Amino acid sequence: MAGLSSYQLSNVKYAMKNLLETPVAILELDQFERNLVKLQRYLDAHGIANRPHIKTHKIPEIARMQIEHGAVGITCQKLGEAEVMADAGITDIFLPYNILGEQKLARLVALTKRVKMSVTADSAVTVHGLSAAMQHAGLELETLVEFDTGAQRCGVQTPAAAAELARLIAHSPGLHFGGLMTFPCNANTDPFVLAVRELLHPDGIAVQRISGGGTARMWHAHEHKTITEYRSGMYIYGDRNTLINNAMSLDEIAFKVICTVVSRPTADRGILDGGSKTFSSDASLKDGHGLILEYPEARFYGMSEEHGHVDFSACPARPQIGERVTVIPNHCCPVSNLFNEIIGVRSEQVEQVWRVAARGLLT
């Protein structure tokens, strides 16, 4: 528990879960451990490598558990996260991000010297920067081409552009072409990959590693015949999104936020002690900010920074002031990112306090 302030420790001096001060983010360890196993077994059964995305938890201890359960390595989204995870003994890190600029390239070189790194690029600018840095350091970095399957974020737009960038990588000193990466996996994925393979065949450039991802459709990973590895973040925690997407059942959701009802200003309205600085303002679901387990008919309709605004009018009973409620957030990733620590509980007892060590490392 080194590194926790006295305020944070005040959360954990009581061993019973129901004495934790609120708002508190808890992880139900029995279910969390079942979640760790379930996706690993599924991917193993289909010969797909599991490369979990640590953006969900940002906790080195959990990353190590994922590796112990059979993950080939992890996925990070920022250099700072990769540095924390390398410090924690993770030896295979995929950073599917365009790394640009002298300082970031120097940090990537330092990481590549100590762990097996791989990255993505979607432009010649990124490839030239990576190549110059790695060549200068006498290293060789596995570089994948990111392609866009419809998310309209990063990624080359056509198989021809992907093939052109793959050729550039293959011929760039300090780099070797690793394959292709996309998010999310959908009906466009296999045709795109096959088209790139065909375009690169005459060049003798193999397209080996195909990295797909997305928790919403994780149980469909095997339907994408070209995928060789899968990146899911949320499978260990779960949230209202994974529930609505039928990716996880209600029983499988292991990550919850306990709040206290601090005000009942009207007969229908209740105010929780967690708002947008607890639940984030993630807008992925339009019908409320979370599911309140004790009052499933309640509508968590609004938030200010430190207050949650709930309409209990549809509920047969209403909560008392001071009552605790358990919330499944819409999206667990930005929520765990707002907490300094996550409390692991088993049989209503606190068993673990994990510091969210890689949170806030935005560069």
Next chain:
Amino acid sequence: MAGLSSYQLSNVKYAMKNLLETPVAILELDQFERNLVKLQRYLDAHGIANRPHIKTHKIPEIARMQIEHGAVGITCQKLGEAEVMADAGITDIFLPYNILGEQKLARLVALTKRVKMSVTADSAVTVHGLSAAMQHAGLELETLVEFDTGAQRCGVQTPAAAAELARLIAHSPGLHFGGLMTFPCNANTDPFVLAVRELLHPDGIAVQRISGGGTARMWHAHEHKTITEYRSGMYIYGDRNTLINNAMSLDEIAFKVICTVVSRPTADRGILDGGSKTFSSDASLKDGHGLILEYPEARFYGMSEEHGHVDFSACPARPQIGERVTVIPNHCCPVSNLFNEIIGVRSEQVEQVWRVAARGLLT
């Protein structure tokens, strides 16, 4: 810079602002200092006490500057914030929150022993808890009644309910009735206060302290004749909301986030290295997630966790990959809450690195 990790320090080893790694949150110190002075002078001129809300910055050094400039004390929203600020030498702290539960009341007692605390209540449950804790500790706590002027968050609904709760406070051992508190100030504020005063007049209970707040209408504070103190958070930083509300001009915005364009997947689209974990998903403005100063016609239309999605189609020129852009976020409070440190710059040079010491202290 104690407490900063090596990753965080990598941000500041370059003295020039334009060498800071992105995404980075900067505070332009010349303007920040002018903002500190401007609201203080305005409130002084109208005989209204300035009690800034530290939720915006969560930085003890800035709280101390606000006191040095004439603030009577500060406002915190959580006990954890108040504890950090008390540790930093702030001696007058208002916590306008219903404090409930044994552990939180014990922490409030500990705070009340060392600094001048005041709190709010909007229910008899809260008042009974405060009274029992303070009486047991031999303390007397100034307690205000929160009333609802239309924000529909916490707060009693009618002047009669406010008067009843004020009487309960006045007669509760360990407490004394301080006055009334609301957010935001609007046309309902004065009539509500005057009605409560009239109701309490026969009881001989004075309604002295009237605490109003809200940055959007801070320059109208003096129009509310009953207000004796004002709580603003954002006046020191500014954001796209304060700009749109005409509470601050573009030149007065001191808080900005510098990002790098990491991808240009199409002719129109540009991707920044900051997404919802940098800018939050604050939905207070519907037309985009921030104003890009170098490309004011650009539309910051989407975000994933670590990528910002920008449409540059309306811009006369488009950015290159690797180019840096300066973003004024929609709402500065949840943004500064996502960073571990804020970088103070003057004349393009780094002058300060302030740790956001009270962030993540949700209880």
